[in-house]
Amino acid sequence: MQVHARISKEWRRRMTIMAIMLNGSALLFCYDGLIAWPSEAKRYAQLETVTADIVAEGVKPTGEDPAVTRAWATYAKTHDLPVKVPKNRTPGDISGQRIIGGIFLAIGLSFVGWVALQHRKSVRADGDVITGADGETVHLDSIVEIDRRKWANKGIAYAIYEKDGKRRRLCLDDHKFIGCEAIILEADRRIAARAGTAEQPPAS
Numbered sequence: 126m127q128v129h130a131r132i133s134k135e136w137r138r139r140m141t142i143m144a145i146m147l148n149g150s151a152l153l154f155c156y157d158g159l160i161a162w163p164s165e166a167k168r169y170a171q172l173e174t175v176t177a178d179i180v181a182e183g184v185k186p187t188g189e190d191p192a193v194t195r196a197w198a199t200y201a202k203t204h205d206l207p208v209k210v211p212k213n214r215t216p217g218d219i220s221g222q223r224i225i226g227g228i229f230l231a232i233g234l235s236f237v238g239w240v241a242l243q244h245r246k247s248v249r250a251d252g253d254v255i256t257g258a259d260g261e262t263v264h265l266d267s268i269v270e271i272d273r274r275k276w277a278n279k280g281i282a283y284a285i286y287e288k289d290g291k292r293r294r295l296c297l298d299d300h301k302f303i304g305c306e307a308i309i310l311e312a313d314r315r316i317a318a319r320a321g322t323a324e325q326p327p328a329s
Contacts, residue, residue: 126265126311128250130304132243140240147233154226162219168211175200185213248302255284255295255308263288263295266319268312282309 176186176193186193188210201208249256255263263286272283272294280300286293299305 126250126252126307128248128304128307130248130299130302130308132247133299133301133303135303136301137244140243144233144237144240147229147236151226151229151233154222154229156226158219158222158224158226162214162222165211166214166216166219168206169213171200171204171206172197172211186210188212243301246302248297248305248308250308250311257295258298258302261295265312265315268295268316270316271309271312284309284312 172186172193176196179192179196180186180190188194188197194210197210198208200206246258248258250265253265255265257263263284267286267288268284269287269292270285272285275281275283279298281296281298282305283294284297286295297305297309299309
């Protein structure tokens with residue numbers, strides 16, 4: 126048989142969504158840590174000055190205080206600033222956003238690189254030999270069983286084969302590598318054919 130199972134569109138779509146989520150989260154954290162929160166911290170320092178005569182000594186001004194809200198609204202309009210009362214973004218808060226953003230970015234970019242490498246892989250069946258995604262080669266007639274426990278939910282089956290006196294397994298992921306099902310069906314056919322031959326009584 127001749128089968129070349131390549132990366133499926135569905136797997137590619139799912140990985141693209143995950144990559145967008147990871148890197149999108151990274152960009153949001155980095156934006157907060159590098160731009161939004163430092164800017165808000167500067168406005169909060171202005172808020173403390175504007176409300177020095179309004180709030181009690183030692184109390185941090187917040188938007189929950191109507192007097193603070195009114196004072197800031199007046200100040201913001203005259204200085205072309207956002208009317209929303211700024212929050213107290215401490216250096217620790219800002220640093221934390223940057224660290225989280227950096228971690229997410231490293232994970233996101235690594236994930237993109239891994240997905241790109243996966244696109245160079247495939248599962249092949251050339252004649253009687255299967256070449257797995259990681260380069261392992263398995264003769265179709267060495268397969269003794271197909272493990273389908275993950276087939277219904279994930280589209281993954283394992284071809285159990287014998288090599289060097291040991292049982293090993295080859296992953297045939299039809300969700301990731303579309304076309305693997307044809308290989309599985311051929312393995313099933315050969316297993317059934319061998320079983321049928323073994324059950325026939327010897328000729329008299």
